[in-house]
Amino acid sequence: MSDLTLTAPIPTVRRPSAALGRLRQFGLALIVPALLLLGWHLAVKAGMSRLIPSPYAVAEYMVDFAWGGIWDDAFSATLHQHLLASASRVYGGFILAALVAVPLGIMIGRVPLVRDLLDPFLQLMRPIPVTAWLPLSMILFGLGATSAFFLVFLGAFYPILLNTIFGVRGVEPRLFEAASMLGCRGNAQTFKVVLPAAMPSIFTGLRLGLGLAWFVIVVGEMTGVPQGLGAVIMDGRTLSRTELVICGMIVIGIAGYLSDRVILALMQRALRWSPQHHG
Amino acid sequence: MAEIPILEIKSVSKRFTLQGQVIDALRDANLTVAKGEFICLIGASGCGKSTLLRIVAGFEGVTSGEALMWGKPIEGPAPDRGMVFQDYGLFPWLTVKDNIAFGPKSRGRPAGEVSATVDRFVDMIGLGKFANVWPHQLSGGMKQRVAIARVLANDAEMVLMDEPFGALDAMTRERLQDELLDIWQRTGLTVLFVTHSIEEAIFLADRVVVMEPGPGRIASEVRIELPRPRDVSSPEFNDVRRMLGARLHSHHAPKAA
Ligand SMILES: Nc1ncnc2c1ncn2[C@@H]1O[C@H](COP(=O)(O)OP(=O)(O)OP(=O)(O)O)[C@@H](O)[C@H]1O
Ligand SMILES: [Mg+2]
DSSP states (O other), X not given: OHHHHHTSOOOOOOOOSSHHHHHHHHHHHHHHHHHHHHHXXXXXXXXXXXXXXXXXXXXXXXXXXXXXXXXXXXXXXXHHHHHHHHHHHHHHHHHXXXXXXXXXXXXXXXXXXXXXXXHHHHHHHTTSOGGGGHHHHHHHHOSSHHHHHHHHHHHHHHHHHHHHHHHHHTSOHHHHHXXXXXXXXXXXXXXXXXHHHHHHHHHHHHHHHHHHHHHHHHHXXXXXXXXXXXXXXXXXXXXXXXXXXXXXXXXXXXXXXXXXXXXXXXXXXXXXXXXXXXX | OOOOOSEEEEEEEEEXXXXXXXXXXXXXXXXXXXTTOEEEEEESTTSSHHHHHXXXXXXXXXXEEEEEETTEEOOSOOTTEEEEBTTXXXXXXXXHHHHHHHXXXXXXXXXXXXXXXXXXXXXXXXXXXXXXXXXXXXXXXXXXXXXXXXXXXXXXXXXXXXXXXXXXXXXXXXXXXXXXXXXHHHHTOEEEEEOSOHHHHHHHOSEEEEEETTTTEEEEEEEOOOOSSOOTTSHHHHHHHHHHHHHHHHHXXXXXX
């Protein structure tokens, strides 16, 4: 599944320092979306599909979705409610996943007993896609927000866990020697050596985990929650309101992107010591 | 003079098993070091220099024999023996200051004392301007200074240095050699210093320990009587260099065919 391929540590992008370079980069990045938009517009105009609204119709609907005053239907001016509902599940599930996965990953990486006990089980559960958990999660947690929360948690859990283990296992042995000859031994090393040394990997895991949390939220909100962007997309589908579906997609895309930017900024700030990360 | 020496290596052997192969990294090594001595270990690659140093540091146990510090068996690493690694081994997430503070903090020294110690050692190694930068922003020579300051700030009595200047350019190496001797003379440290350079050994050491590979062992010891500061271009220095060189090469000569 996609979470398997996504869990490999990804290299961070180095930004060119010159302002001109950044402007060029920005311009280049706009080309493909602009072409796509144009292609979409032309295709709709040429009557290639009557089921897909034009970009303009979607934009208009987006304005109504956000501020109301155009259509005044059940979805007018409700964007903030749905966004807030989804974001709280995404961040709630993500934070819970991080709170469980980071300490667990450190223990699996550090303590052979814990590793032998949990690693085979976790590896066995890992290939099961989050979507396959949907029916079971509905039985366990009922129709509603808890189910969505649980799925987000599951989606974010594995990338955080695996990258934490990877980081902990990869700490240079030399650093343990250095710490122990300086008088820092045993458990103190977990906080003074392992945690900071594994931080780049942990952050990679957090970043992937948060990305997946946004990815999973649509599935999570299919379980009959009244609010949330996933619910909006599902409602749009049932009501054959394609512009609503597309608006939901765009909002999720933007929200996911912004939340990745935030975590990236935090990461670059926290990892200023690392030659691979200081930006 | 029945004084207890700071370090005693008594018929120490160390055997590694590597993929089914038995390697005698060290066989029946004996060495006694008095407090304040500067010892250089020299010898071909694989003769057990690092192994001996790591045993003294407490990173490795012995297979047989005894390693004693102040008459007591060495059991694991401790702050009284500080290691300076060739690859520095600095904590990359800590600034120069925090790297130096790591030891005193770990040992629970009060904050005021820690910061006074750190300031003193940052000054000593001349990195005042770099106190708040991370290791990756330093040159190799600066990193090695920090590594040295880090063990000194932690009250190490004995400093173990494994080719500490091996990766540095000649000029930086000479500077650091001078600085190290200066610190050693002022503090009464005991130094165990591994090097591949005969010249470096003669320049620094009170006593040069020559080691031989296959199995790793101590072949001989040479006391360097030259007065300090030593002049590497003097005829006396050259005599010692020639003698030590001959000794090293005779050990390395292929076994009679
Ligand atoms: N952890 C280990 N496991 C297995 N073999 C080891 C280990 N450490 C050292 N050895 C072996 O012990 C022998 C001595 O190694 P050591 O590192 O002490 O040599 P050295 O004199 O420091 O060499 P160099 O000058 O190249 O650093 C070598 O043959 C090496 O392969
Ligand atoms: Mg060595």
